[in-house]
C-alpha cells in the first residue's frame with residue numbers, strides 16, 4: 001500500500017508543521033514554534049494557512065523565534081493574513097506569552113516576561129489559572145508615536161478645525177461617502193482613528209469604507225483603520241486591519257484609539273475599548289507608556305501541510 005512507503009512518509013514529515021491556534025477577543029492567530037528549528041514561510045504559505053476555507057483560518061501567523069536581546073523570553077515574528085509582516089500585534093503578543101507559559105518555556109510562577117518584537121521589547125505581566133495556564137495579561141505597549149512622519153501619514157497641519165484640539169497626525173480625507181477626519185497614531189504599526197458621532201457602529205459598512213482608507217495614498221505604509229464611538233461605558237470601536245480586513249479586535253488599534261480619544265478631549269487616560277470580540281482595558285500611564293490588559297485563550301492544536309496552496 002502506498003501509505004507504507006517509508007520514502008513517502010519522510011517527504012510528508014518535512015512538509016508538516018505542528019501549530020497551536022490561539023485568540024485574544026476573537027482576534028485569532030496560528031502560532032508556530034520556531035525556537036528549536038527555524039521556520040521561514042512564504043507569503044503564499046502564510047495566506048494559505050490563514051484562509052478560512054482552504055487552510056486553518058486566522059487573522060495572522062506568529063512564529064515564536066529565539067531573541068538575541070538579553071532578558072527577552074523570545075521574539076515574536078508577526079505576519080498578517082495576506083502574508084505581509086507587521087511591526088506589532090497587541091492581541092497577538094498576549095497569545096505569544098500564553099504559548100510560552102503554557103508550553104513551559106516561561107515558568108508560570110514568574111508572572112511576567114519580556115516579549116521581543118519588531119517594535120522593540122514589550123514587558124508583560126500575566127495571570128494563570130490553577131493549572132498554570134495563562135488567562136490574562138497586561139502588556140506595556142510602549143509609548144505612542146504621534147509624529148506624522150513616523151506613523152507614517154501625510155497629515156494636514158490644521159487639526160483644531162477637525163478635532164477642536166491640536167493633533168499632529170490629523171487629516172481629513174474625502175471618499176465616495178463624504179469626508180472622514182482621522183487622528184493617526186503609531187503603536188509600532190500605523191493606525192488611523194475616526195471618531196463617529198450619532199452612528200450605529202453595528203450597521204456601519206466597515207468592510208467597504210475601511211478597505212478604501214486602508215490603502216489610501218495618505219498612508220505610505222497603509223494603515224489599520226479604526227471607527228470609534230465614545231460612550232458612557234467606554235469607546236466602542238470596529239477595525240479594518242491592514243493586510244487582513246475587519247477583525248473582531250485589535251490591541252494596537254485599541255491603544256491608538258484610546259490615545260487619540262484622550263488627546264482630542266474625548267476620554268480620560270484610562271478607559272475600556274469595547275470591540276466586537278470583547279473589551280480591552282487601556283491605561284495611558286504617567287510615564288507615557290500605554291498599558292493594555294486583556295485575555296488570551298487556546299482554541300486547538302494540530303498539524304498543517306506546507307505543500308498545499310489555495311487554488312489560483
Ligand SMILES: N[C@H](CCC[C@H](N)C(=O)O)C(=O)O
Pocket residue numbers: 027080085086087088089090091092189190224241242243244247249250251252253
Ligand atoms: N491585530 C493586531 C494588529 C495587527 C496589525 C496588523 N494588521 C498591521 O498590519 O499592523 C493587534 O491586536 O494589535
